[in-house]
Amino acid sequence: MEIIMAVLAGTLFTTGVYNLLQKQLLRIVIGTALISHGAHLFILTMGELKRGAPPILTDGIDQYTDPLPQALILTSIVISFGVTSLLLVLAYRASKINGTDNMEQLRGNDYE
Amino acid sequence: MSNLLALTIIWPLLAAIITAFFNNKKNTVRVMSQMFTLINLALVSVVLFLISTNGTIILETGSYEAPFGIVIVGDMLSITLVLTTNIVAAACVFYAPKSLTEQQESFFFYSFFFMLISGVSGAFLTGDLFNLFVFFEVLLMASYGLIVLGNGKAQLRESLKYVLINLFSSMLFVTTIAFLYSVVGSVNMAQVSQRVQEVEQQGILTTIAMLFFFVFATKAAVFPLYYWLPRPYIVPNPVVSALFGALLTKVGIYSILRVFTLIFVGETDLTHTIFIYLAAFTMIFGVIGALSTNNIKLIVAYNIIPAVGFMMMGIGIFSETALSGTIYYLINDMVIKAALFLLVGLIAYVAGTSDLRKMNGLIHHYPVLGWFFFIATLVLAGIPPFSGFVGKLLLIQGGLAQEEIMVVIASLVSSLLILFSMIRIFIRGFWGEKQDAPPHPERSGAARRMTWPIAVLLSITVLLGVGAEWFYPSVEEMGEYLMNPQIYIDSVIKE
Numbered sequence: 001m002e003i004i005m006a007v008l009a010g011t012l013f014t015t016g017v018y019n020l021l022q023k024q025l026l027r028i029v030i031g032t033a034l035i036s037h038g039a040h041l042f043i044l045t046m047g048e049l050k051r052g053a054p055p056i057l058t059d060g061i062d063q064y065t066d067p068l069p070q071a072l073i074l075t076s077i078v079i080s081f082g083v084t085s086l087l088l089v090l091a092y093r094a095s096k097i098n099g100t101d102n103m104e105q106l107r108g109n110d111y112e
Numbered sequence: 113m114s115n116l117l118a119l120t121i122i123w124p125l126l127a128a129i130i131t132a133f134f135n136n137k138k139n140t141v142r143v144m145s146q147m148f149t150l151i152n153l154a155l156v157s158v159v160l161f162l163i164s165t166n167g168t169i170i171l172e173t174g175s176y177e178a179p180f181g182i183v184i185v186g187d188m189l190s191i192t193l194v195l196t197t198n199i200v201a202a203a204c205v206f207y208a209p210k211s212l213t214e215q216q217e218s219f220f221f222y223s224f225f226f227m228l229i230s231g232v233s234g235a236f237l238t239g240d241l242f243n244l245f246v247f248f249e250v251l252l253m254a255s256y257g258l259i260v261l262g263n264g265k266a267q268l269r270e271s272l273k274y275v276l277i278n279l280f281s282s283m284l285f286v287t288t289i290a291f292l293y294s295v296v297g298s299v300n301m302a303q304v305s306q307r308v309q310e311v312e313q314q315g316i317l318t319t320i321a322m323l324f325f326f327v328f329a330t331k332a333a334v335f336p337l338y339y340w341l342p343r344p345y346i347v348p349n350p351v352v353s354a355l356f357g358a359l360l361t362k363v364g365i366y367s368i369l370r371v372f373t374l375i376f377v378g379e380t381d382l383t384h385t386i387f388i389y390l391a392a393f394t395m396i397f398g399v400i401g402a403l404s405t406n407n408i409k410l411i412v413a414y415n416i417i418p419a420v421g422f423m424m425m426g427i428g429i430f431s432e433t434a435l436s437g438t439i440y441y442l443i444n445d446m447v448i449k450a451a452l453f454l455l456v457g458l459i460a461y462v463a464g465t466s467d468l469r470k471m472n473g474l475i476h477h478y479p480v481l482g483w484f485f486f487i488a489t490l491v492l493a494g495i496p497p498f499s500g501f502v503g504k505l506l507l508i509q510g511g512l513a514q515e516e517i518m519v520v521i522a523s524l525v526s527s528l529l530i531l532f533s534m535i536r537i538f539i540r541g542f543w544g545e546k547q548d549a550p551p552h553p554e555r556s557g558a559a560r561r562m563t564w565p566i567a568v569l570l571s572i573t574v575l576l577g578v579g580a581e582w583f584y585p586s587v588e589e590m591g592e593y594l595m596n597p598q599i600y601i602d603s604v605i606k607e
Binding site: 087111 | 266
């Protein structure tokens with residue numbers, strides 16, 4: 001199970017990076033979203049995947065799920081949700097005001 | 113008493129929420145923000161006093177014992193940096209009303225500002241790697257808000273790149289924490305530090321260490337990851353640039369300092385040697401960037417990079433003297449970068465342009481501004497008796513003691529070039545023929561009111577330089593403290 005998840009996270013990372021390197025703004029935003037999904041799956045996998053075991057550690061129980069990765073992933077999901085929505089708005093405004101959504105054309109030396 | 117420590121993070125957060133309700137009442141929100149900042153400054157000073165007399169304060173949130181719950185660790189290093197942050201913040205908040213446009217002020221500048229302060233303080237104080245990530249996100253979110261404030265064409269274009277690079281490195285940060293968690297099974301810095309010594313495969317830890325370095329180096333703008341920094345830093349309002357230049361890269365440097373003195377000290381031959389080389393390249397390439405342009409804001413923004421190099425040099429040399437030098441330089445650089453960004457913002461404002469070729473003879477109309485800029489240049493270049501000198505002296509002493517001649521030479525050459533790049537602004541902008549047209553009365557009036565926050569910052573750097581005798585013992589103590597991670601571990605995890 002861990003192997004499958006690791007491969008899945010890796011695939012998400014690869015496609016994310018591929019999209020990040022594109023010129024169109026929307027593809028870049030989708031790329032960042034894919035990378036963050038990859039990162040989240042990866043956290044979950046790193047805490048070992050167990051089914052049917054409670055996240056409680058008391059005397060006499062040696063089978064337990066590690067609750068910490070789930071707490072971490074939740075925080076991380078909320079953060080990346082916020083950042084992605086901000087990035088979408090920013091990309092929309094930037095492309096509207098600059099008149100292009102092509103990263104090649106979004107460069108320049110005027111700073112005023 | 114330990115709850116007081118959390119208040120230094122929560123107070124700015126509360127201030128952010130309260131100021132958000134008054135965004136349309138311009139005068140109220142200004143006075144309020146200034147009051148909140150000063151109260152926070154006093155609060156942090158009290159906490160600093162408590163820590164210096166009673167030792168490190170640990171806050172275990174929800175009374176969960178240290179390795180299980182979230183801890184906030186207030187040691188001398190962290191709280192000194194939080195105090196410096198608040199000094200910079202106070203100067204910026206008094207400079208802001210004249211510098212910001214009405215539109216920028218009513219679009220929640222003060223709320224974002226307080227959130228940024230809260231995030232930076234949190235990043236300095238946290239004792240937990242995942243919380244470090246969370247506070248990084250808090251400060252980055254606030255910075256995303258600040259950087260687009262004003263909605264300009266170039267601003268949106270450059271901030272897009274800023275957001276993307278930071279988002280990518282944040283996601284890598286989470287992934288790296290997951291790696292570390294799978295190896296040592298903890299995110300509490302003290303416990304991680306304990307457990308890395310017991311891990312058999314040191315090779316995988318070095319890999320994780322380099323990943324951490326990549327993440328923090330992106331935020332701190334170390335060579336070769338500095339390319340994103342200068343342009344986004346000059347497009348927003350000067351106050352925002354000052355906050356970014358003074359605080360954001362320094363949080364990255366602080367994280368490298370903490371992680372590579374506390375956790376990854378197993379393979380210093382490899383990791384810290386790489387740091388020394390990268391430090392030398394960072395200094396040289398940063399200063400070449402500063403020499404390459406005629407835009408005064410861009411010159412100052414490029415000068416952030418060699419300063420990062422100096423601090424990396426101390427971490428790479430990894431001795432008590434060198435680390436004290438890094439800490440001294442870190443404090444000095446936070447103050448002086450804020451002062452410089454505020455200064456060039458003011459110069460661009462009174463001259464009506466930020467192009468050096470179009471300026472001339474400003475000193476006839478603005479003598480105080482000119483001499484302030486001159487002092488700031490000397491501080492940045494590290495000329496005695498100012499504070500930049502003390503930090504550089506300690507770093508070079510440390511470098512010579514460890515016989516790292518190459519990086520010492522690089523640092524001396526780049527200091528000279530920094531002086532050259534900055535003095536160009538002074539010579540070309542302030543000297544020269546007196547312009548016939550008298551200065552706009554409104555502009556010179558505003559300039560006077562914007563000068564005194566800068567005066568406060570500059571007098572602090574003078575104090576840090578002249579009074580080095582008083583400050584040095586405590587900085588030396590911090591250097592010693594960083595070299596002995598066991599003290600940190602013992603203070604957090606009590607058996």
